[in-house]
Amino acid sequence: MSNEVPNQLMPEDDIRAALRIMRPDASEFAAAVHAKLRHLSQRGGDDPSLTRSTLDEPAWLRVAASLLPVQVFGKSIASKGASVAIAQLSFGQKVLAIIALPGVFVLLASLVVIWAFLQLRKSVLRQTGDYIATDQMMQASQRISSMAIGLNFAILAGLLLSYFGGVQIPAAAFFLAPAFVLVIVVSQLANEQLLDRRIVGSFCAVLLGFMGQVLVLMSLTAVGTPLLDQHLLNVIALLGLVVVVVLLKTNAFGRSSQSLQNHRQQVRSNRLVVVFALCGGLLAAAWFGRSYWQPVTTAEMQTYVESFDKAKFGSSSWEDWSIPARWLNAKGVELELERPKRALATSIDQKTFVPSIVNYGIDMGILGPAELSRRFDLDFVKRTVFPKYQTPHTRIGVIEPSIRVLNSVGALNDAERNELGRELDSMLWELKSNRVMTSPIRAARQIVELASEIDRPIDTEKHREWIHEMLGSLQSVESSGRRKGGFVAYPQVAASDHRATNDAVLLMETFGVPESVDLLALRSYLRPALSDRFRGLQPRALVRKATQERLESLPDVPGLSWTDYVRCEHNLIMVSLLVLLCIYATLAAPALTQSPVQTEVNAP
Amino acid sequence: MEISEAIERFRGPLTGLIVSWGAPIADASELAQDSLADAYMSRKQCVGDVTSPDVFARWLRGFARNKFRNWLRGHQRRKKYVATIASEALEQMSDCEPVSVDPKLQQLREEIDRLPAEQRQVILMHYLEETCVKDVAALIGVTPKAVEGRLYQGRRRLKQRLEQLSDPGIVLRALLL
Numbered sequence: 001m002s003n004e005v006p007n008q009l010m011p012e013d014d015i016r017a018a019l020r021i022m023r024p025d026a027s028e029f030a031a032a033v034h035a036k037l038r039h040l041s042q043r044g045g046d047d048p049s050l051t052r053s054t055l056d057e058p059a060w061l062r063v064a065a066s067l068l069p070v071q072v073f074g075k076s077i078a079s080k081g082a083s084v085a086i087a088q089l090s091f092g093q094k095v096l097a098i099i100a101l102p103g104v105f106v107l108l109a110s111l112v113v114i115w116a117f118l119q120l121r122k123s124v125l126r127q128t129g130d131y132i133a134t135d136q137m138m139q140a141s142q143r144i145s146s147m148a149i150g151l152n153f154a155i156l157a158g159l160l161l162s163y164f165g166g167v168q169i170p171a172a173a174f175f176l177a178p179a180f181v182l183v184i185v186v187s188q189l190a191n192e193q194l195l196d197r198r199i200v201g202s203f204c205a206v207l208l209g210f211m212g213q214v215l216v217l218m219s220l221t222a223v224g225t226p227l228l229d230q231h232l233l234n235v236i237a238l239l240g241l242v243v244v245v246v247l248l249k250t251n252a253f254g255r256s257s258q259s260l261q262n263h264r265q266q267v268r269s270n271r272l273v274v275v276f277a278l279c280g281g282l283l284a285a286a287w288f289g290r291s292y293w294q295p296v297t298t299a300e301m302q303t304y305v306e307s308f309d310k311a312k313f314g315s316s317s318w319e320d321w322s323i324p325a326r327w328l329n330a331k332g333v334e335l336e337l338e339r340p341k342r343a344l345a346t347s348i349d350q351k352t353f354v355p356s357i358v359n360y361g362i363d364m365g366i367l368g369p370a371e372l373s374r375r376f377d378l379d380f381v382k383r384t385v386f387p388k389y390q391t392p393h394t395r396i397g398v399i400e401p402s403i404r405v406l407n408s409v410g411a412l413n414d415a416e417r418n419e420l421g422r423e424l425d426s427m428l429w430e431l432k433s434n435r436v437m438t439s440p441i442r443a444a445r446q447i448v449e450l451a452s453e454i455d456r457p458i459d460t461e462k463h464r465e466w467i468h469e470m471l472g473s474l475q476s477v478e479s480s481g482r483r484k485g486g487f488v489a490y491p492q493v494a495a496s497d498h499r500a501t502n503d504a505v506l507l508m509e510t511f512g513v514p515e516s517v518d519l520l521a522l523r524s525y526l527r528p529a530l531s532d533r534f535r536g537l538q539p540r541a542l543v544r545k546a547t548q549e550r551l552e553s554l555p556d557v558p559g560l561s562w563t564d565y566v567r568c569e570h571n572l573i574m575v576s577l578l579v580l581l582c583i584y585a586t587l588a589a590p591a592l593t594q595s596p597v598q599t600e601v602n603a604p
Numbered sequence: 605m606e607i608s609e610a611i612e613r614f615r616g617p618l619t620g621l622i623v624s625w626g627a628p629i630a631d632a633s634e635l636a637q638d639s640l641a642d643a644y645m646s647r648k649q650c651v652g653d654v655t656s657p658d659v660f661a662r663w664l665r666g667f668a669r670n671k672f673r674n675w676l677r678g679h680q681r682r683k684k685y686v687a688t689i690a691s692e693a694l695e696q697m698s699d700c701e702p703v704s705v706d707p708k709l710q711q712l713r714e715e716i717d718r719l720p721a722e723q724r725q726v727i728l729m730h731y732l733e734e735t736c737v738k739d740v741a742a743l744i745g746v747t748p749k750a751v752e753g754r755l756y757q758g759r760r761r762l763k764q765r766l767e768q769l770s771d772p773g774i775v776l777r778a779l780l781l
Contacts, residue, residue, distance in 0.1 A: 008760050008763060009756070009759040009760055009763055010712075010759040010760075010762035010763040010766070012731065012759075014708075014709070014712060015712065015716070015727065015731045015759070015762070016731050016734075017706075017709055018709045018712040018713045018716065019713070019716075019728065019731050019732050022619075022623065022629045022732060023616070023732055023733060024615060024616070024619050024633045024636070026612075026615065029611065029615050029633065029636075029637060030608070030611050030615075032634075032637045033607065033611055033637045033640050033641050034607070036637060036638060036641035037607065037641050037644065037645065040641060040642070040645045041645075
């Protein structure tokens with residue numbers, strides 16, 4: 001601090017002297033801090049409640065979570081706690097944080113919707129006239145339609161900004177705006193004595209129709225961690241639109257003062273619209289909701305596994321086949337594998353044979369010892385294992401088929417098993433420190449399974465901690481335009497991989513579920529999708545289904561509770577409430593008789 | 605950032621910061637020790653680069669504020685239910701030799717207490733130990749320039765106040781008016 005104007009300023013020495021009495025003793029202070037550190041270390045080190053997944057949540061969500069009882073959030077995250085430095089946020093941010101919590105937000109949104117219901121009812125009671133002039137109705141319809149379109153574009157812009165602009169706004173907030181606007185529109189129409197079902201219904205139809213399209217966009221962007229296929233939102237919006245159109249067209253006719261011929265024509269056209277809306281809307285809803293009424297079943301999985309007769313994409317297809325096959329095997333489902341056996345024989349006979357496919361044959365028992373002895377030169381196979389000429393990281397993929405072949409035919413003695421057991425253990429340790437150049441989850445799974453197969457299992461207690469840490473660090477929790485919550489194949493890649501996710505769940509079978517893994521996000525990744533049946537049942541969908549069933553079978557995975565759904569599905573709840581509000585507004589609005597001239601009652 | 609470096613760097617300003625929030629010096633010192641220990645133990649959870657002094661300072665401030673608020677809640681509860689004894693009475697009851705207090709310094713301390721919160725905060729943080737302006741700034745989340753400005757204003761105000769008090773004419777005029 002400089003003394004530019006010394007006469008005007010209090011001398012620094014005087015201030016120091018005045019405060020000297022308060023100065024902490026440096027050595028005592030340091031000793032006290034070290035003693036506290038020792039005490040904290042004995043108590044268990046870092047605060048376990050601050051896990052990586054909770055820290056990856058947005059700040060407002062973590063603060064909100066820290067202010068509410070943990071039971072509110074559901075069993076699967078209850079064990080994680082929600083510590084956060086609340087003091088870092090201002091009062092306004094804290095209020096926003098609480099409101100932004102999905103559970104609290106849905107509660108508040110429900111209250112808003114109830115308020116909207118009451119307001120709509122009040123507005124309907126204010127409408128006393130029975131007639132509406134045609135020109136007035138035209139004007140009002142035009143005005144309301146332009147308002148609906150403007151609102152929809154505003155919502156679309158907000159959603160795009162929220163999703164692609166990185167702004168952390170709960171998407172459910174955008175479903176509240178239409179509710180408010182609907183109340184304003186209905187109230188305004190009631191004030192002008194123009195509250196007519198046709199006008200309100202048209203507004204609601206435009207709103208829901210556009211909303212349906214926006215929701216398609218939302219479903220594709222894969223933001224958040226919903227537990228259900230987000231196309232269900234489209235289904236609800238579409239069904240709401242159908243109901244509104246049907247209400248509009250079945251109640252609107254019969255109340256006009258036009259000629260009998262015109263009236264009949266109107267009735268016919270209305271019936272056509274109703275039929276079209278019912279057929280088209282229901283068909284579209286059925287298409288969007290395919291993942292619910294046509295989920296992937298165990299029977300389909302079994303059919304896929306048994307009918308697999310061609311590996312379209314070589315070893316990659318075999319791997320996709322082996323995952324549901326292994327799960328069905330673990331479940332005790334009797335499988336008829338004659339066709340896969342023939343396909344495997346064909347694949348092995350090819351010049352471009354990839355040795356790793358032998359693993360899948362051995363796993364499923366379709367490559368027995370006799371077959372293996374006949375097909376492979378066991379002396380040559382043995383020579384590929386024991387001279388250690390490969391680097392450890394790439395070696396596991398290379399030696400795995402050889403070891404499995406040798407083990408299956410009983411060509412490994414105890415000394416060789418011991419040596420391999422030690423080698424596998426050291427490879428696993430190596431993986432702990434260097435996982436850059438490999439697919440670590442896959443390699444760890446291969447090592448653990450191989451060690452178990454040669455009867456030299458890995459000491460799980462020794463490796464549990466770092467395996468848990470690795471799984472936590474490789475869960476993809478970032479939004480990259482694709483589904484998040486799964487596990488990445490390589491540390492450098494952000495997108496989840498369905499095979500790596502299955503490998504991770506297999507590791508969890510052995511090492512338990514790490515606290516750092518966000519189970520809700522993982523379940524979100526494994527949820528069904530509309531694209532599962534795009535051009536036939538996709539192998540990827542079967543892999544996800546098998547992985548999901550395997551995950552749910554783990555003893556330390558708690559079941560989903562309704563609070564988990566409230567937490568993850570607030571968009572669905574909000575869309576449902578909005579649809580109900582639109583249906584109510586259309587239904588409650590009176591169907592006024594249309595008159596060609598303006599009556600005194602309707603005069604503004 | 606190593607713990608020894610963190611202690612050396614933030615011991616004084618952190619204690620001063622907690623004193624400026626309203627804790628007595630003995631409690632402030634203990635709160636500062638707790639905050640440093642907890643912040644260091646939980647440094648892995650910090651999303652920023654905790655090896656950077658600026659980041660660690662912000663991380664530390666959060667812990668200190670939470671600790672202070674907890675202390676304040678407990679202090680208010682204790683005040684409500686427990687009869688408190690004035691510190692002067694405690695001094696009288698103790699067997700310690702009475703410490704001679706310079707009235708000028710005592711007056712200066714009182715004037716520091718009367719400074720606006722922002723000026724008082726930086727005065728305490730900067731002068732409690734000779735802490736650099738940069739560390740003070742990091743701990744309260746402002747720029748070093750802002751800290752220098754507050755120190756300048758604080759020192760000027762202290763000078764003015766003490767000059768006014770030492771001039772009997774000013775005191776008399778103030779009393780008469």
